[in-house]
Amino acid sequence: MKELLVAALSMGWGVLAVLAGLLVYNFTKGNKDGAFKIFIGMLATLMIFMAITNYRDNFFAESRLLPVSLVLITATTFMMALYFSNVSALLKIGGFMFLVAAALSGYGNWLPQVEGGFPPPDVKLVFDAMSSQQLADEGEKIIFGGIGQSSVQGAIGKGQCPLCHGFQKGFLSERAPNLFGLPERAEKERLTDPNYHKGEPQKRAYVDKESCPGCGTATTVQEYIAESHSCPNCYVAPGFGVKGTNDKESPMPKIHKPPISLSLPELAAVDTWLYVREGREAPSYEDIIKSYEKFVPEADRPKQQDDKAAGPTQLLADGTEPVDQIFAKGQCVVCHTIPGIPGATGTQGPKLEEGTNAPNRIHDPAYKGTAKNTQEYIMESVVLPSTYVVKGFPDNLMPKIFGQKLSAGALKKIVDYLSQVKAGAPPPKIS
Numbered sequence: 001m002k003e004l005l006v007a008a009l010s011m012g013w014g015v016l017a018v019l020a021g022l023l024v025y026n027f028t029k030g031n032k033d034g035a036f037k038i039f040i041g042m043l044a045t046l047m048i049f050m051a052i053t054n055y056r057d058n059f060f061a062e063s064r065l066l067p068v069s070l071v072l073i074t075a076t077t078f079m080m081a082l083y084f085s086n087v088s089a090l091l092k093i094g095g096f097m098f099l100v101a102a103a104l105s106g107y108g109n110w111l112p113q114v115e116g117g118f119p120p121p122d123v124k125l126v127f128d129a130m131s132s133q134q135l136a137d138e139g140e141k142i143i144f145g146g147i148g149q150s151s152v153q154g155a156i157g158k159g160q161c162p163l164c165h166g167f168q169k170g171f172l173s174e175r176a177p178n179l180f181g182l183p184e185r186a187e188k189e190r191l192t193d194p195n196y197h198k199g200e201p202q203k204r205a206y207v208d209k210e211s212c213p214g215c216g217t218a219t220t221v222q223e224y225i226a227e228s229h230s231c232p233n234c235y236v237a238p239g240f241g242v243k244g245t246n247d248k249e250s251p252m253p254k255i256h257k258p259p260i261s262l263s264l265p266e267l268a269a270v271d272t273w274l275y276v277r278e279g280r281e282a283p284s285y286e287d288i289i290k291s292y293e294k295f296v297p298e299a300d301r302p303k304q305q306d307d308k309a310a311g312p313t314q315l316l317a318d319g320t321e322p323v324d325q326i327f328a329k330g331q332c333v334v335c336h337t338i339p340g341i342p343g344a345t346g347t348q349g350p351k352l353e354e355g356t357n358a359p360n361r362i363h364d365p366a367y368k369g370t371a372k373n374t375q376e377y378i379m380e381s382v383v384l385p386s387t388y389v390v391k392g393f394p395d396n397l398m399p400k401i402f403g404q405k406l407s408a409g410a411l412k413k414i415v416d417y418l419s420q421v422k423a424g425a426p427p428p429k430i431s
């Protein structure tokens with residue numbers, strides 16, 4: 001294609017040169033009319049020329065300027081039709097058809113370009129054959145949705161960890177410990193904390209004493225990480241427990257259990273990233289898997305059903321789920337009490353009685369958002385949480401990712417449900 005266009009262009013130069021010669025010839029011979037027609041011919045050639053150049057440049061660049069070529073060609077044919085009356089009808093028809101084509105393709109080109117793309121490749125990842133760096137890359141994808149995404153604010157993958165955890169050095173992470181420096185902290189602070197009761201699970205004061213009967217406690221850094229992931233309630237990092245439980249219970253979900261359901265190989269990838277990105281040497285794949293086998297009984301290990309490459313477009317919920325599952329998958333339940341939703345007992349955010357709250361928020365003189373009714377207020381709160389910050393609650397605690405990470409259908413279900421929740425009234429039905 002490109003070669004053809006280049007050839008056409010060199011021919012164009014040739015034609016131009018010949019025409020220029022003819023123009024000079026006719027002019028010197030005093031043939032004004034002939035000279036003028038040739039001049040028009042040159043102009044036309046030049047315009048076709050521009051059209052082809054534009055087409056060449058924009059065909060390969062993904063720009064939307066292709067219709068410019070078509071318009072140029074149309075204009076050329078019309079111009080020629082004016083001066084070469086013997087072929088005028090033909091040229092006018094041709095020009096008109098070009099114009100129609102230009103209009104149509106222009107319209108198509110200016111529409112938002114949807115990436116048709118291909119479905120994510122259905123490759124089976126072979127974690128155990130990967131190098132440490134490859135494993136770490138897969139880990140980064142699982143946590144953040146893509147390689148290099150760990151430095152992108154708000155990036156989140158199927159592991160969902162950034163919903164709660166900070167990962168960058170010095171990053172304020174109030175909901176959950178910042179996971180930078182975890183290997184060192186595990187060794188120097190966690191395993192030596194008297195409350196950890198290393199080797200003596202029965203002395204633990206936490207909700208779970210052991211991950212499984214006879215599992216015992218972690219003895220190495222890697223085992224501490226595996227235990228943290230599979231049994232958050234076995235030991236709660238001081239200051240991060242569920243409010244009111246005196247740090248006896250953790251808000252963190254078991255990440256090998258639904259909705260996150262990471263398989264052991266995926267967990268190995270996540271852990272490898274945690275070491276490698278700090279420039280540390282990660283334990284071998286086999287050792288990491290072994291550490292999980294200590295805390296996750298065979299029956300609880302998720303099958304590797306979902307071992308397709310974790311893509312950045314992964315949604316937390318696609319909207320086909322019942323609304324209670326959407327609240328669970330979005331982790332709303334961790335921070336919010338939602339009447340009628342089992343397990344939604346969080347207290348870090350307001351109780352979501354939006355049938356009652358929303359009208360009050362909109363009428364608050366401090367309200368600066370654009371919502372006009374309850375539905376719009378809920379949508380705005382979920383998608384742009386900082387638009388209005390409910391009094392008594394912190395800004396920037398609620399994740400700002402739901403606009404991208406929940407499908408339109410899931411958002412609609414959330415809005416429908418919450419708008420029907422009223423203080424003092426029975427909760428709506430789950431659908």
Ligand code: HEC
Pocket residue numbers: 159160161162163164165175176177179182185190225228229232233235236237240241250251252253255270331334
């Ligand atoms: C809903 C919030 C939430 C999500 C999602 C979450 N965590 Fe946590 N995580 C916490 C909280 C809160 C703590 C501190 C309490 C505790 O020790 O269990 C914690 C503790 C940890 C610890 C122990 C940290 C330490 O300093 O001892 C690790 C490791 C960890 N999480 C890893 C992860 C990974 C990896 C993911 C994603 C696959 C994840 N978490 C997802 C809330 C979360």
Ligand code: HEC
Pocket residue numbers: 163175327330331332333334335336348349350351352353354357358361378381382385386388389390393394395396397398399402414418
């Ligand atoms: C990490 C904690 C956290 C998570 C997770 C979270 N929220 Fe929030 N949410 C808050 C906090 C804190 C506020 C109050 C501050 C504000 O208005 O931004 C809030 C405010 C709201 C409000 C406004 C409430 C009102 O009465 O005005 C709605 C609606 C809401 N959240 C819905 C959700 C939904 C739906 C999800 C899950 C998709 C969710 N939140 C997940 C912490 C959270």
